[in-house]
Amino acid sequence: MKNLSGKVVALTGAASGIGRCLAIQLADKGCHLALADVDRKGLEETIALLSGNTKVSMYIVDVADKDRVYAWAEEVVADHGQVDVIINNAGVASTTSIEDISYQDFDWVFNIVFYGVLYGTKAFLPYLRLRPEANIVNISSVNGFFPFPNNGPYNAAKHAVKGLNQTLIQELRNTNIRVTSVHPGGIKTNIVRNSRSADDFLEKDKKVKEFDKVAGTTAEKAASIIIGGLVKNRKRQLVGKDAVVIDLLVRMFPQGFSDLVGFAVGRKDRKSRQSAG
Numbered sequence: 001m002k003n004l005s006g007k008v009v010a011l012t013g014a015a016s017g018i019g020r021c022l023a024i025q026l027a028d029k030g031c032h033l034a035l036a037d038v039d040r041k042g043l044e045e046t047i048a049l050l051s052g053n054t055k056v057s058m059y060i061v062d063v064a065d066k067d068r069v070y071a072w073a074e075e076v077v078a079d080h081g082q083v084d085v086i087i088n089n090a091g092v093a094s095t096t097s098i099e100d101i102s103y104q105d106f107d108w109v110f111n112i113v114f115y116g117v118l119y120g121t122k123a124f125l126p127y128l129r130l131r132p133e134a135n136i137v138n139i140s141s142v143n144g145f146f147p148f149p150n151n152g153p154y155n156a157a158k159h160a161v162k163g164l165n166q167t168l169i170q171e172l173r174n175t176n177i178r179v180t181s182v183h184p185g186g187i188k189t190n191i192v193r194n195s196r197s198a199d200d201f202l203e204k205d206k207k208v209k210e211f212d213k214v215a216g217t218t219a220e221k222a223a224s225i226i227i228g229g230l231v232k233n234r235k236r237q238l239v240g241k242d243a244v245v246i247d248l249l250v251r252m253f254p255q256g257f258s259d260l261v262g263f264a265v266g267r268k269d270r271k272s273r274q275s276a277g
Contacts, residue, residue, distance in 0.1 A: 001135050004231065008076070010120075011034070012087070013090030018226070020219070025220075027056070034057050034059065034079065036060075059075060069123050087226075088116065088138045089139045094151070096152075136168065136178070136179045139184070144181075145246075145250055146261075149261070180226075180237055
């Protein structure tokens with residue numbers, strides 16, 4: 001989709017982080033926006049940051065609620081007359097081991113990160129088929145091809161999103177719809193800060209600070225790269241230098257790199273527990 005001006009873009013997770021930056025940059029390119037999130041205040045703050053004369057509509061949507069997502073798709077078409085792009089961006093995480101995480105928290109992550117993408121894709125597909133050209137942009141992660149310890153449901157969900165994207169690319173090959181599977185590395189957002197965790201406050205705060213140190217890409221830069229992938233109809237879009245490096249290491253050492261990371265994180269956790277004791 002080389003020309004975004006005048007296109008209607010539906011976007012989830014628009015209240016903060018990458019979603020907010022996508023909204024700002026898409027508005028600058030002349031897109032009409034249908035912005036969704038569960039955070040009304042955050043959405044209002046995002047809309048206040050937008051420039052240009054494009055039409056912007058706001059929707060309170062829990063992407064884990066299938067009926068609400070389908071209703072949102074209908075509302076977008078009713079409000080804008082069409083939809084050209086769906087960007088399924090909403091996400092959450094839990095920084096807890098598989099052994100310790102509750103099923104409730106596992107489902108919370110998986111229902112938003114995977115099923116939210118599935119619902120958004122299927123709800124908008126019939127409307128996208130009506131356009132001369134249309135795009136689906138689904139946000140996976142480097143976790144979609146490489147798992148990190150203490151991030152099990154997010155790893156599993158992002159792997160599932162990658163599989164969904166690759167299947168869609170195959171099935172929609174000869175249609176008007178292009179699919180981009182996006183794989184960000186460490187992005188400076190609040191996802192760890194807003195995650196659920198079995199740790200106490202001080203331990204979680206430590207994880208947040210550690211993540212902020214290694215997250216090498218700003219949300220603004222991530223949004224720019226994602227939009228570049230959309231414009232170029234890329235099937236696979238890595239985001240950040242760390243994503244490129246991790247992708248290369250996974251290709252070269254499919255199990256060895258995973259073993260090394262697991263060993264390093266486990267050793268660090270043991271030292272942390274010993275210091276605390």
